[in-house]
Amino acid sequence: LTGTILVIPCSGIGKPFGTISREATYSVVEDLKKDETDTVCLSLLVMGDEETRNLIKTHQCIAVDGCPAECSRKNIELSGGKLAAAFRVVDLLRQHRDLKTQNVTFLDENGKKLAGIMAQKIASKVDELNRGGNAE
Amino acid sequence: VSSPPKAGVVSCSGEGCVQGTISRIATRLVLEKLRPDNTVTICLPLFLAGEGGERMFAKYFPTIAVDGCEKRCAKKAIEKYSGKTASSIVVDDLLKEWGLPEPQSRRELNEEGVKVASRVAEKIVEAMDEAFAARAQAARVRKHADV
Numbered sequence: 001l002t003g004t005i006l007v008i009p010c011s012g013i014g015k016p017f018g019t020i021s022r023e024a025t026y027s028v029v030e031d032l033k034k035d036e037t038d039t040v041c042l043s044l045l046v047m048g049d050e051e052t053r054n055l056i057k058t059h060q061c062i063a064v065d066g067c068p069a070e071c072s073r074k075n076i077e078l079s080g081g082k083l084a085a086a087f088r089v090v091d092l093l094r095q096h097r098d099l100k101t102q103n104v105t106f107l108d109e110n111g112k113k114l115a116g117i118m119a120q121k122i123a124s125k126v127d128e129l130n131r132g133g134n135a136e
Numbered sequence: 137v138s139s140p141p142k143a144g145v146v147s148c149s150g151e152g153c154v155q156g157t158i159s160r161i162a163t164r165l166v167l168e169k170l171r172p173d174n175t176v177t178i179c180l181p182l183f184l185a186g187e188g189g190e191r192m193f194a195k196y197f198p199t200i201a202v203d204g205c206e207k208r209c210a211k212k213a214i215e216k217y218s219g220k221t222a223s224s225i226v227v228d229d230l231l232k233e234w235g236l237p238e239p240q241s242r243r244e245l246n247e248e249g250v251k252v253a254s255r256v257a258e259k260i261v262e263a264m265d266e267a268f269a270a271r272a273q274a275a276r277v278r279k280h281a282d283v
Contacts, residue, residue, distance in 0.1 A: 011149030012179050013160060022151055026243040041150040043180050043209035047216075071181035078184060105164040 005037045005084070005126055006056060008045075009064040010072045016101045016111050017066025017089040023107055024089075024118035025064050032123040036130065045075045056081030060129055062122060066090065085125045092118055140173045141271070143222070143264045144199035146180055148210040154242040154249070155204030155227040161245060162227075162256035163202050170261050174268075180210055183217040194219030198267035200260060204228065222270070223263035227256055 009025040012018015029037045044052040056076055063073035063086040073086045092114060093099070101111040147163040150156020167175045176197055182190045193199065194214050200223045201211035211224045231238060231252070239249035 009151055010179065011147075011151065011160075011181050013147060013149060013163060013177055014179065018149075018179065023243070025151065030243060039151055041148070041152040041156060041209065043148045043150060043156075043213065044152075044207065046181050046184050047207070047209045047212050049207070049209075069179075069182060069185055071179060071185040074185035075181050105161060105168060 004059055005033075005129060006059045006061045007037050007039050007064060007122060007126075008042055008056075008061055008072050008076060009039070010066045010070075011042050012066035012071075014104070015066065016104050016107065017093075019066075019104055019107055020089045020092075020101070020111055020115045020118065021064040021066045021072075023112065023115035024122060027115060027119035028122045028126070032119055033126045036126055042072055042075060045079050045081075048079070053079050053081075058082075060084035062125060063087070064089075064118065064122065084129055087118060087121060087125075089114065089118060092121075141268050142174055142176050142197050143171075143267050144193055144197035145175055145177050145202060145260055145264075146193075146199060146210050146214055147177070147202045148204050148208075149180060150204040150209070152242070153204055154239050154245075155231070157204075157242045157245060158227045158239065158249065158253045158256055159202045159204045159210075161250070161253040162260060165254060165257040166260045166264075170257055171264060174264060180213055183213050191218050194221065198222035198264075198271060200225065200263045200267065202227070202256070202260060222267040225256065225259055225263060227252075230256060230259065 007025045009021040029039050061076050061081045065072045066089045099110040145163050147159045149160045201221045203210045203226045205228050
């Protein structure tokens with residue numbers, strides 16, 4: 001994982017926000033920035049898994065949260081991780097009120113569009129960080 | 137009319153592996169389709185990031201942990217922060233028991249992956265029924281003891 005930026009989505013399960021955060025993350029780590037990024041299970045951080053804690057302390061982390069509870073950002077910070085940026089799907093929805101989405105288990109078209117927009121934002125941040133942009 | 141009994145189902149949601157995706161989809165299938173009136177859930181990381189009320193979860197509801205892998209984050213988190221689990225399901229163990237290969241994509245389950253998630257969902261429902269039966273039995277014993 002040398003030089004890799006960790007993109008960590010929330011584990012949101014009750015609303016579409018969490019599903020969008022995960023789809024955006026997978027889009028970045030598997031397509032847009034596959035050689036520069038990776039992800040880890042947030043629940044491993046919750047449980048204090050030593051290997052995962054070491055990873056987030058030694059790599060820049062981008063939190064991608066669904067809702068204002070900000071579980072990803074908070075768990076990265078509580079675990080002593082290097083938080084470089086944080087995004088929230090709920091903020092994105094305010095900017096794109098036309099993209100209403102309902103489905104949680106499998107994203108509908110609007111959910112996929114929102115995930116795509118979020119993925120582009122994360123990818124831009126990855127570029128900025130790789131150019132030496134300031135961490136938060 | 138009494139309200140239907142509720143059980144908590146908490147998924148690890150493991151974002152790093154396909155078993156986590158299966159655990160999450162299986163939990164959603166129970167919540168949306170199989171037992172919508174009997175199921176409540178919570179995002180696992182809220183046990184740490186929430187405001188404290190979340191930690192009462194397993195005290196209010198018999199709670200089933202649905203984990204992707206042997207690390208059993210959901211079971212451990214529930215028991216560390218909230219209370220004893222009523223049951224624990226591990227997707228990796230079920231795949232081995234059923235002799236099924238690991239579905240390939242953690243991002244989007246293919247048809248086979250959705251079938252596996254549906255089978256896991258049925259196991260969750262079995263665990264819920266056992267938890268409800270155990271609670272009913274315990275209530276009968278208490279009532280009998282009070283008489």
